[in-house]
Amino acid sequence: MKGLFRTLLDLLDRLRERFGVKRFYLLLAPLAAYSLVVVVLGFLWSWTPAQFDVKQLAEAGAAERNETVVVGSYTTATLIELTESLLNKPGGYLSNDRFPPGVLMDNLPNWEFGVLVQIRDLSRAMRKTFSRSQSQSTEQKDLASAEPKLHFDNNSWLIPSSESEYRDALVSLRAYQSKLSSQDESQAQFYARADNLQDWLGDVSTRLGSISQRLSASVGQRRINTDLAGSQGGAQATAQPSELEIQTPWSEIDDVFYEARGTAWALIHILRAIELDFAQSLEKKSAVTSLKQIVRELEATQGTIWSPIILNGTEFGLLANHSLVMASYISRANAAIIDLRDLLSQG
Numbered sequence: 001m002k003g004l005f006r007t008l009l010d011l012l013d014r015l016r017e018r019f020g021v022k023r024f025y026l027l028l029a030p031l032a033a034y035s036l037v038v039v040v041l042g043f044l045w046s047w048t049p050a051q052f053d054v055k056q057l058a059e060a061g062a063a064e065r066n067e068t069v070v071v072g073s074y075t076t077a078t079l080i081e082l083t084e085s086l087l088n089k090p091g092g093y094l095s096n097d098r099f100p101p102g103v104l105m106d107n108l109p110n111w112e113f114g115v116l117v118q119i120r121d122l123s124r125a126m127r128k129t130f131s132r133s134q135s136q137s138t139e140q141k142d143l144a145s146a147e148p149k150l151h152f153d154n155n156s157w158l159i160p161s162s163e164s165e166y167r168d169a170l171v172s173l174r175a176y177q178s179k180l181s182s183q184d185e186s187q188a189q190f191y192a193r194a195d196n197l198q199d200w201l202g203d204v205s206t207r208l209g210s211i212s213q214r215l216s217a218s219v220g221q222r223r224i225n226t227d228l229a230g231s232q233g234g235a236q237a238t239a240q241p242s243e244l245e246i247q248t249p250w251s252e253i254d255d256v257f258y259e260a261r262g263t264a265w266a267l268i269h270i271l272r273a274i275e276l277d278f279a280q281s282l283e284k285k286s287a288v289t290s291l292k293q294i295v296r297e298l299e300a301t302q303g304t305i306w307s308p309i310i311l312n313g314t315e316f317g318l319l320a321n322h323s324l325v326m327a328s329y330i331s332r333a334n335a336a337i338i339d340l341r342d343l344l345s346q347g
Contacts, residue, residue, distance in 0.1 A: 038100045045091030045101065048111055048265065051302070054078050054272040067181040071277055072130070072190020076177045078273040079126070082119050082266055083150070083170055086112055087163055096157040110255045114262025116154055117207065122270055123147045123169075125200040130190055131176075140188055142179070146172035194281045197274065198344040201337055204267065208334040211260045215327035217248045218256070218312050253323055254310040260326050264301040264333075271295050281344075290340045297333040301326055 058077035062069045087093050094102040095109040102109075127143040149169035156162045179188035248256055275282065275291050282288045305322070313319030 038104075041091070041101045045094065046105065046108055047090060048108070048262075049085045049089045051265070051268065052081060054269055055276060057081055058273075058276075062181065065178070067178065070181050070190075071192050072180055073177070074273040074276040075122070075126070075130070075190070075270070076173065076180060078269050079119065079122050080170060080173050080177065082115060082269060083166055083173070086115060086119075087166060093163050093166075096155045096162050098157055107254060107258045110258040111262035111265075113154060114259040114264075115266040116150075118204075118263055118266035118270060120147075120150050121203050121207065122200070123150050123173075125196075125203065126190075129196045129199050130192075131188070133189070133191055138187075140176060142172045142176035142188070145169075146176070190277070192278045192281055194278075194285060194344045197278050197281065198341050201341050201344070205334055205337045205341070207263065208330050208337065211256070211263060212327050212330045212334060214248055214256045215260055215323045215330065218253050218321060218323035219247070219314055248323075250312065253312050257310050257323055257326055260330055261301055264298045264330065267333075268295055268298045268302070271298070285343050285346065287340055287343045290336060290343060294333050294336045294340065297329050297336060301329045 054074055054077070058074045059069055061077055062073060091102065091108075093112065094105060095112050097103050097105075123143070124147055127139055127147045131140040131143055132138075146169040149165045149172070152160070152162060152165035154162050156165075176188055179185035180190060182188070271291060271294060275288065275295075279288075282291060307320070307322070310322045311320045312323065313321045315321065315324065
């Protein structure tokens with residue numbers, strides 16, 4: 001770093017000698033102004049969207065469109081709002097930016113990716129199970145159109161850009177939303193059944209389990225290989241050692257942290273919508289309290305970060321380890337989801 005700073009000073013001295021003091025400062029002024037604008041915009045764009053009221057959002061939107069709130073309205077409205085939040089927050093969608101300040105920011109793009117993964121999983125669940133009465137039924141065409149568009153490359157900035165594909169998906173989602181509340185559109189349905197919810201929660205649990213492991217690996221761990229544990233006669237493609245050394249690279253620690261934070265932010269809203277749309281199924285299974293506890297654990301991940309950087313202290317060291325704290329909340333939420341799935345599977 002000292003060598004780079006010295007090289008920059010030498011370059012400035014040479015430019016000043018070549019152009020003279022007055023012309024040198026005339027050349028430097030636009031660069032300084034541009035740098036200041038980039039810094040200010042980078043600061044303003046680094047704020048993540050605030051949480052929103054799922055119930056109020058769906059009901060106000062339905063009233064504005066002169067539509068009726070039906071089963072599925074809360075989840076659909078939440079999916080639409082999450083997608084719009086990615087596109088319309090300050091600075092817009094940053095993951096595919098190629099110019100400052102967006103290209104210089106990595107925390108918020110990773111937060112965006114965490115949200116996007118949950119949007120994708122929910123859109124797939126809505127297409128695959130929530131909108132279909134059984135495995136042999138026809139899929140809803142608007143959801144069939146939206147789901148692949150939401151799975152479009154999140155880093156594309158040329159034609160088509162990620163934003164254009166996601167906006168096209170929003171058009172399809174709004175069409176489904178409108179048909180859902182219409183008495184004349186029987187093909188657009190939302191089936192709030194316990195087995196449908198259990199299926200989607202399985203995907204959520206898998207995601208949270210992976211994120212928890214990546215967060216925990218911030219300090220490095222030696223883990224027993226349990227890939228085939230409890231699987232009698234199981235086999236895998238290639239052999240692996242009995243113990244594995246796992247550690248998240250130091251350059252990716254903050255990336256994983258903000259991806260987890262974005263994942264939790266999206267899930268808080270989705271689960272609140274699920275609580276409203278699946279109210280009867282959850283009450284019948286005595287699972288409402290379990291769902292509320294999951295939301296409570298995830299809400300703890302959204303606390304204010306007072307440190308300017310994501311610290312990576314050892315487990316019992318002098319410095320905090322933000323990744324391990326986040327992993328604790330994520331793991332507890334995942335354990336509660338596993339218990340909730342067990343409740344839903346009971347007769």
